[in-house]
Amino acid sequence: MNANNIVDATTRSPARVDEVLDRFFSLSTTRAATLAPAYEALWKTLRSNTNGGKRFRPRMVMTAYEGLGGEDLAAAAHVGASFELLHTALIVHDDVIDRDFVRRGIPNVSGSYRDIAHTAGLSIPTAEHRGMSVAVIAGDLALTGAFRLMGLAETNSATRARLLNILDDAVFASAAGELIDVDFSLYSGVPSVEEIVDMERLKTAVYSFEAPLQAGAVLAGAPESVISALGKFGREIGIAYQIVDDLLGVFGDEHATGKTTIGDIREGKRTTLIAYASTRPEWSAISHLVGKSSLTPAEAQIVRTELEACGAKDFTERLAGEHADRAVAALADGNVPQRLVDELTPIVAAVLERVR
Template sequence: MRFASKCVRVKIDNPPQPSPRSAARPEPVPEPERPVRPTEPRIGDPAWFERVRASLRGHTAQFVASRCAEELAPLGFAEPIRALGGVIGGGKALRPTFMYLGWLCGADESEAALRASASLELLHAFALVQDDVMDESDSRRGRPAAHVRMARWHARGGHTGSSARFGESAAVLLGDLCLVWAERMLRESGIDAAAAARVWPHYDAMRAELAIGQLADLLNDAAHFPSLERVLDIARRKSGNYTVRRPLELGAAMAGCPAPVLEALGDFGGLIGEAFQIRDDLLGLFGDPAITGKPAGADLRDRKATTVVVLAGQLATPAARARLHQFLARPELDDHAVADALTLIDKSGAPRRAEQMIAERLLRAESVLDRSGVDPVAAEALVRLARRSTDRSH
């Protein structure tokens, strides 16, 4: 018997729905991701230093632009404005950064404190412009010095009289203008009256010390081999204190730091300032022109009695000392004589002793902070900036 089979296809229009008990729970809807806010760099981190330096430069540039637009541009003084631009804002803003770190030893971050600190860039511009006139330096940071630019401007305009004399006179006046602007920027920074009142005594002392140090430096002739202590004293007055110690004290006083903290920062700044100047003296003899903006041996050509030159006089053999003295007594030093003198200084061991002096001061300065009671975060940032400012290899 044969059975026939049929295949029946059933069309299902609506598939059966699961019962409520067996129904799968719906997938949760994912919440939108919240934007991640960038964290502020920690005080003392490289990114923090870059942010602070950019802010300091921005405040200075904004202030100078407003003053130039109001006071110089209406007179058609485009070249003086360009000359000022060559010395303002082109450095590493060390002095304003030290001042701001002094503030952070007793207060929180503040835009007004940044503006007040930035005013030191104008004070530094005043010192640079007049220093180049006194040293007869043709360049600053690889560009023509202010008095050179002003002399060329005078010559191009066909004015009567000595263009060189005009350039020097004009540069001195531009430096004076920076000095006036520096105080005005500090006064208009936005810090409160009590903070400003604490700053002015330190500010006045720093300016007087800078001028007196420069005056003493004019008589500091390398041909006479002054004592190392005298050279260091002049270096503290004209550069070291004004670069590190006084800015730190300004910032700390502005923040209302107690006397023990001010004293510790003063001691720290004095040591780092000396180390800074010794490094500057090494660069003035053996520095890379691409970094210093000046030819190697520039301090020898200017007969500057720097720490390294005086150390060479102390450490060299009697014969080498006599030969070095002969070089420094010459009316002019050509490239060959400068190279020979640098060889004598190097063989004396003076550069290596100078490096030791820098390292010793760094260690002593760090130990001052260790027992100072300064906020640890601010102290760490100070040490980092101190190392950077006394290295300057790039």
């Protein structure tokens, strides 16, 4: 996902998080070098795959933590770094599941190792399997690293246990979402809008928004009412974010998002747009194009025109707006201190700005 606007909207710097991640990767790479050169190389690949990120989830942790008066930035940075490694783990394994070898134009872990193996003379299928095999291992290491860094956050043992529970819950939700997504992509029917929203919430919104915000609040020792309000905010803004992502995947500005506007249509990705459209009479005009692997730009334009004509675009924009409104309402319930409300509110606008 592209998070530039949101990164601009957050005022907390992830510099401390980068320090924690740098130390983690330096130590791990040094240890790996004592076992095998190939293992050292894998850790370097994992590090460069982690360094590309915008530190989006750490920013959520730091914003909640500092906005609630937390002062132990080193502890918060460990929590933030833990979520960044969780993100790495999940996308590395997601790419294995989606058979993707490239992320944002650069070879991912699977792609790097596929290319090395192919250059060394292995056939494409064997090289691809090697790439995916190494990515399975790399994702396990990143997931383990997430638990390690969370466990290293300096705090009392009750708080640490709760942070580990939040991390555990995030993995639990994300695995459910990933499983449901795999099922959506394999079977021919189109799920309902509610089913899509639920899948997107589980797969991405929980670990990207809800869990990091709650973790920051827990570490800051915030009252339950605040933790709960931030969880609600994170859930709703996370859903809005994913719905906007669905829109950008078809109607976005490729230059601004770095994401093609033909890929989702070509692969027949089940999104809120498609789920709504499939219930409209206009669907019969485009259903054969959605998921057509040889889709042309002209055909993609027909799909876009019909998605607008049938009201899917309007519906989806409205749906994103509704969830954003609920996010704002969660902040306005009186529990969250005004200074944190003031920091989080621009994020809501930034999420919606992406399609305006």
